[in-house]
Amino acid sequence: MLTIALLALLCASASANAIQLRSSSFNGEYGGSGxxxxxxxGNQLEGPITAIRVRVNNYYIVGLQVRYGKVWSDYVGGKQGDLEEIFLYPGESVIQVSxxxxRYLRKLVFVTDQHRYxxxxxxxxxxxxxxxxxxxxVLRFISGRAGSLINAIGLHWDxxxxECSSC
Structure with missing residues (x-):
């Protein structure tokens, strides 16, 4: 009896892992190697992406910051250039990034499920x-490499x- 219960638990665990594997995916890294x-x-635990800040100069994406639920991530990148900020509508999600x-990131376009670019x-x-x-x-979180500019970006989907109590 104990063997059957253990086998059932093992199958349920494997099935849950298979479901998770079928929902998450990754694209990238796009950019240079520095x-x-x-x-x-860890920020995705705060909730869905609700806003994006991007610092740009004449040539590059200089810095990034993303708000998850009501909490902003740490800012990554440099301090030069203009800071632009976009808030997503309630329930809106990013479904594509181009x-x-x-050697560095030069352009980002976030496409949402409400047809915003x-x-x-x-x-x-x-x-x-x-x-x-x-x-x-949808886009759940980003990763990458940064110094005084954004060198590369990775995109994580799920x-x-x-349930989002902090959203």
Whole structure:
């Protein structure tokens, strides 16, 4: 009897892991090889992405900061350039990210499920287009590398959080 219970528990655990594997995906890193690594993986526990701050200069994406629920992530990148801030509508999610890079990130375009295109930066460099691998999943957090500029970005997708007390 104990063996059957243990086997059932093992199967349930494997099934839950398989479900998780089928919902999360990753795109990137897009950009150059320099900079210090950063990740907002822990920030996603605060809730869905609700706003994005991007600092840009004449040539590059200089810095990034993302609000998860009501909490802003740590700012990554440099201090030069103009700071732009976009708030998402309640329940709105990012479903695609495109952009351009060379040695550094040059352009970012966030596309939402409410058909908004939130564009930052200049239209030069190698293009990329990132979208989730699985249906009904959204951008949950970003990672990458940064120094005085954003060197590279990675995009992590999963289901929109079903319960969000801090949103």
């Amino acid at each position: 900079g210090q690594r950063f990740s907002h993986s 952009g351009k890079y060379k 939130l564009a930052f930066g200049k239209d030069t460099g190698t293009s990329f287009n990132a979208a989730p691998l699985y249906p009904n999943t 289901y929109y959080p079903s």
